[in-house]
Amino acid sequence: MTGAPAVEDALNRLEKTEPEIRAWVRVDADGARAVARRTVDGPLKGVPFGVKDIIDVAGLPTECGSALRRGRVAEGDAWLVHRLRGAGAVPLGKTVTTEFAYFQPGPTRNPHNPHHTPGGSSSGSAAAVAAGVVPLALGSQTAGSLTRPASYCGVAGYVAPVGAWPTTGISGLSPTLDAPGLLATDVTELARAVRAVDGTEAEAPRYLRFLRVLLWPGTGLAPTDRAMLDALKRTGRALAAEGAAVGDFGDSGLSRRLAEAHATVMAYEAARVLADEAESPEFLSDPLRELLSRGRSTASSDHTAALELRHVVRARILRLLENTDAILGPAAPGAAPHGLAATGDPVLSRPWQLLGLPVVTVPGHRDAEGMPLGLQLVGHPDRVGRLLGVARHTEGIVRRITGGAP
Numbered sequence: 001m002t003g004a005p006a007v008e009d010a011l012n013r014l015e016k017t018e019p020e021i022r023a024w025v026r027v028d029a030d031g032a033r034a035v036a037r038r039t040v041d042g043p044l045k046g047v048p049f050g051v052k053d054i055i056d057v058a059g060l061p062t063e064c065g066s067a068l069r070r071g072r073v074a075e076g077d078a079w080l081v082h083r084l085r086g087a088g089a090v091p092l093g094k095t096v097t098t099e100f101a102y103f104q105p106g107p108t109r110n111p112h113n114p115h116h117t118p119g120g121s122s123s124g125s126a127a128a129v130a131a132g133v134v135p136l137a138l139g140s141q142t143a144g145s146l147t148r149p150a151s152y153c154g155v156a157g158y159v160a161p162v163g164a165w166p167t168t169g170i171s172g173l174s175p176t177l178d179a180p181g182l183l184a185t186d187v188t189e190l191a192r193a194v195r196a197v198d199g200t201e202a203e204a205p206r207y208l209r210f211l212r213v214l215l216w217p218g219t220g221l222a223p224t225d226r227a228m229l230d231a232l233k234r235t236g237r238a239l240a241a242e243g244a245a246v247g248d249f250g251d252s253g254l255s256r257r258l259a260e261a262h263a264t265v266m267a268y269e270a271a272r273v274l275a276d277e278a279e280s281p282e283f284l285s286d287p288l289r290e291l292l293s294r295g296r297s298t299a300s301s302d303h304t305a306a307l308e309l310r311h312v313v314r315a316r317i318l319r320l321l322e323n324t325d326a327i328l329g330p331a332a333p334g335a336a337p338h339g340l341a342a343t344g345d346p347v348l349s350r351p352w353q354l355l356g357l358p359v360v361t362v363p364g365h366r367d368a369e370g371m372p373l374g375l376q377l378v379g380h381p382d383r384v385g386r387l388l389g390v391a392r393h394t395e396g397i398v399r400r401i402t403g404g405a406p
Contacts, residue, residue, distance in 0.1 A: 007036040010048040010092055014133045020114050022107040023127040025053045027093035028060060035090045042088030043196045049084060050128045050137035052121075053094040054101050055180075056169035057081055064171050065099040065106055068283050078169025080138055080180050080197065087196035092134055095124030098343060100274060101145055101173055104285035105343050110153060112371055116336040119149030120343030122183065126153040129183050136193050137183045141353060142173045142266060144332070144346025146181045150361035151374025152336035152344065156190040156395070158182045158388075161381035162356030165198065174269035176307065177262070177353055187362060187395045191388045203389035211244035211390060214320075216329035216378075218348045220251050221259055225334030231365035231373050232330055238397045239328075249327055258313060258351035261306035265354065268303040271295025306354075314355045321380040326390045328377055331361045335371035352378045360391040364398035 011029055018024060032048060039046055051057050054064050056074035063069045076082075081091060096106035098121040108123040110116040111131040118127045122139030126149035129137050139146040141159045150157030159181040172178035182197075184190040191202035215236045218224055240246040271292045277284065278292045321327075330348055337344055352359055357378050365373040377394065379387030398404065 004033065004036040004046070006046050007032050007048050007090055007092065010134055013131070017111070017131040017133060021109055021111055021127050021131050023095055023124040023131065023133070024050070025063065025094045025096055025124065026060060028091065031059070032090050032092045039088050039090060040086070042086065043192065044084060044136075045088030047089045047136060048092040048134050049089050050093065050095040050125050050134050051081060051091055052125050052137070052139050053097045054140060054171040055081060055138055057091050057094065060094055062094075062171065064101070065097045065104070066277070066283065068277050068280060074169070076169065079166040081169070083197045084193075089136065089196070095128050095137060097121050098123060099285050099288055100171070100277070101140060101142060102291060103287040103343060105340060109340065110336050112154060112336075116338055116371065117152065117340055117343050119152040119332070119336060121145040122149050123343065125183050126150055126155055126157075129153070129155045129185060135185050135189055139181050139183050140170060140172070141179050141181055141349065142177045143262065143353060144349030146183065147349045147359055147361050147374075147376055148332045148344055148346055150183055150363070151331035151376075152372060154363045154372030154374070156184050156187045156363055157359075157361035158190050158194055159353070159359040161358045161384070164358075164381065173273055174266050175273075176265050176269060179353070179356070187360065187388070187392045190360070191392060194384070194388060200384050200388070202392055203385045211239065211393070212324045213239055213244050213246050213390070214249040214324055214327045215246060216249040216251070216327050218255070218329050218333070220253065220255050221347045221351075222333045222345055224330055225367070227367040228330045228332070228334050228373050232328065232375060234401055235375060235394065235398060236328065238401050239394065242397065254313065255351045257309065258354050259347055261309045262350040262354040264298060264302055264306040265310075267291055267295035268298040269295070271298075310354050317355055317357070318380060321383075326377040326379045326387055328375060328394070331374035331376040335367045335369070335373055349376070357381060358384050358387055360387055362391050362395045362398060364395060364402055364404050366402070
């Protein structure tokens with residue numbers, strides 16, 4: 001369904017789900033209807049989408065989940081919004097973000113169980129897609145801001161390589177780490193949106209029986225839930241049964257060093273990006289004040305050392321990915337935690353985000369309580385089409401081994 005009927009369907013679905021899920025900051029119903037009536041032809045003609053409220057939509061406020069930005073109306077569209085409009089898609093409104101895309105949660109709840117977090121910071125976007133309101137939503141990632149909520153909410157997610165998509169019109173935290181991304185109902189819809197944004201085609205399956213995949217359990221960074229590790233192992237075995245060469249990534253403490261360097265870079269740069277906001281600490285949450293304080297006390301030499309580690313390891317991993325199609329691992333340590341006071345641990349995304357690599361979150365697995373478990377595929381920044389093709393193939397395998405819908 002596209003065009004005006006798709007917008008009306010989305011608005012009707014939103015009206016039914018929003019009292020419980022609370023995924024939206026602002027719904028521009030009249031604006032979306034007007035755009036749908038005159039929308040241009042394109043690959044996403046009439047498709048309604050949500051926009052994380054750190055991303056500008058012309059004429060709508062961008063409030064970043066903070067009283068300090070309340071009422072600040074965007075004069076123009078962010079680059080990513082502009083590209084989607086050009087493909088015919090229709091912005092439905094702004095979705096909830098954590099405060100300045102950090103840890104302080106908004107009101108959003110997980111559509112699979114409203115007593116569990118949807119993750120963060122792209123919480124509203126992930127929940128809006130999972131609730132069936134929109135098939136597509138915009139997010140961003142600095143740590144695990146898109147990959148984690150995609151996993152928790154059971155949707156597909158794409159984080160662009162750092163620098164590949166302009167961050168114009170996006171309120172970020174760290175120029176080294178910030179990357180825009182997309183959330184969609186499944187990998188096929190995700191690939192369609194990526195193609196509409198930058199022309200990248202998901203590669204055809206003709207090469208898939210020659211896949212080379214490395215498994216990374218992430219256990220060196222965080223205690224990983226048994227159900228998540230089982231999901232990873234089952235998927236790895238199924239890929240091998242389909243003819244893929246499946247091996248182990250190995251680690252030897254590298255992931256932990258990268259995660260620590262990521263935390264250093266994020267704190268140091270956030271303290272400078274949000275220096276003006278730090279002048280009004282009474283309007284900031286405790287977690288954000290602590291991050292900015294840590295960043296101000298971080299020596300520039302520590303920041304430089306973290307970037308040097310990034311440079312050295314990135315070159316090594318890119319060489320590895322020249323002969324490997326993807327690294328497959330958990331997108332989060334487990335299912336969405338119970339409670340709404342926190343958004344879960346982003347640690348399993350930190351190493352890959354520091355390296356600026358593209359990531360696709362593949363949904364489909366669930367734990368014993370029926371909560372989603374997502375896997376992440378990490379690829380080469382110059383081979384995003386290959387990564388999307390591998391992700392689509394992997395999603396099909398997950399559906400077969402879990403009995404999920406096609």
